[in-house]
Amino acid sequence: SQQGEEDPQALSIQEGENATMNCSYKTSINNLQWYRQNSGRGLVHLILIRSNEREKHSGRLRVTLDTSKKSSSLLITASRAADTASYFCAADNNDYKLSFGAGTTVTVRA
């Protein structure tokens, strides 16, 4: 069964605004990853946060992790049209596999 669940399913924002999406998972993890998928393409790794980290930044991306609530959030600041994509969280249980959520579709309006 899928471990990660994203919320919301879809998000529409104006260019320049921030986009926040959340992910919940079910069991203990080694790390939590976020991937982006542009329409018709494969997934691309964005950022990874380890279970002993609470917050991580990479450019305009900020990820938080709350292991007590089994949840993570991805914030994209100052969004651009090129950020239009689907975003997936993936839970790594340290068993060679990742469990992906259903994704959040983000549309950035010009």
Place this chain on the structure above:
Amino acid sequence: NAGVTQTPKFRVLKTGQSMTLLCAQDMNHEYMYWYRQDPGMGLRLIHYSVGEGTTAKGEVPDGYNVSRLKKQNFLLGLESAAPSQTSVYFCASSQLAGGLNEQFFGPGTRLTVL
């Protein structure tokens, strides 16, 4: 480097036909994965391999077989295709560097079974 490549990009099958999807990676990764992606369901793991000559079942293995005869290739076979196997199939690879399973994905194969 080409990264992860998949062949073919598109395919249409009739129910009962068979086919093989090829995944190749040039990053010398040990671990390879086959996923299917259906609308609203994210990615579901079909089979995976932790090294040449090894394979293991994922979440949705029924109706599929795999082989990893060479480290760089991971083949996914459908022996008798069914309409329920209409999906987009993604291959991924990983090296588990530092124990972290960052995966690199191919562009996908869009399969339609009529």
